[in-house]
Amino acid sequence: MRESLPVLGIGLIGTGFMGRAHALAFHSARSTFDLPVQLKLVALADADAARAEQCANSWGFERSHGQWEHLINDPAVHLVAITTPNHLHFPMAMATLEAGKTVYCEKPLAVTLQQADQMQRAAKKAGVVTRAGYNYQHNPMIVLARQMIDSGELGQIVSFQGEFSEDFMGDPMAAWSWRCEAAHAGGALADLGSHLLAMARYLLGDVESVCADSNTVHASRPASTDSQQQRPITIDDQTHALLRFANGARGTFSSSWLKHGYKNHLSFEISGTQGTLAFDQERLNELRLCRVGDRDGFQRLLAGPSLPGYAAFCPAPGHQLGYNELKTLEVHALIQAVCGNGNDGADFEEAWQVERLAAAIRLAAREQRWVALKEV
């Protein structure tokens, strides 16, 4: 880190799964890349002030806050990373934009389309860099997949089959959490499906219309681990949809958090007139490709240093990147955008488009009909 470079002060809100992933990514970005700024870990906030203090000490932040408003108003904080439950993204991001600071907000952008719309408008008005945490598209293999699609290597794209399944809610005794509350989150579609919708858009562009089906499999869950009390559940455990893309391709979409055996199965198969490309996040360093004339079926492409995002971490092929490296690549793209170098990553306008698509799927499932995106 060169001390003559300008300082970019980082504020991070939340110390859960994603709070830790963001903290690791800021550290890793600092040591992996020759950044045009000095990243300074200024402040960490959490509703649990004691945990904020403890994590600030071990994660290397200068100070901690029990109230997130203090972090946003801290003059040494220039960029605010939001890793709290979904319903808090709106007030926290709006306050950050009001303060004229960069926002790096976890996905999904908001819990209602109206909020997401307000956020993307406020971002435009503030004129600052915004990003949503759609980290999977920073995988060098996904960047390669998009290049292959855009260059016409697969011919005209005719079909997309996408699925994001996990099984962490598969047990009916898995306890209620904020993820089970419509007002706080929005079910498997919001939690996992939003990533798949962002991926579909990243690779193939706009979706024009959808039809869908959604259901709740476990209608109640224990109020907390080991509790005898049950809480009713109304959000979706699984959602299936058909998609029609603006480029003419047809697609399928499914998201489930109770499909046993799957831990991070964000996957797709994309077929064109000249070939098929397949990916599974559980094997994130691989793409499977079959081109017309490949008599023996699919070949496996393995990530290596010919891909810049991979080379940043490792000079040898096949040694494999992991989830946290994708987060580091996301942070790197964000810092570059803040410094005026490039525009990779999903900004609030793109994250709002993902919310429009999710809203269309919800409407289609509710009314059991095809919904055109222009309706929402």
Ligand code: NAD
């Ligand atoms: P979590 O429950 O593990 O952590 C949430 C954190 O927010 C906790 O530290 C909690 O104390 C804190 N918090 C709650 N209310 C707060 C308040 N009022 N002020 C300050 N802090 C508060 O949740 P998580 O799994 O880290 O998910 C957080 C966000 O990250 C969600 O939006 C989720 O969708 C997203 N997420 C993204 C990915 C990804 O791959 N991009 C993966 C998991 C989660």
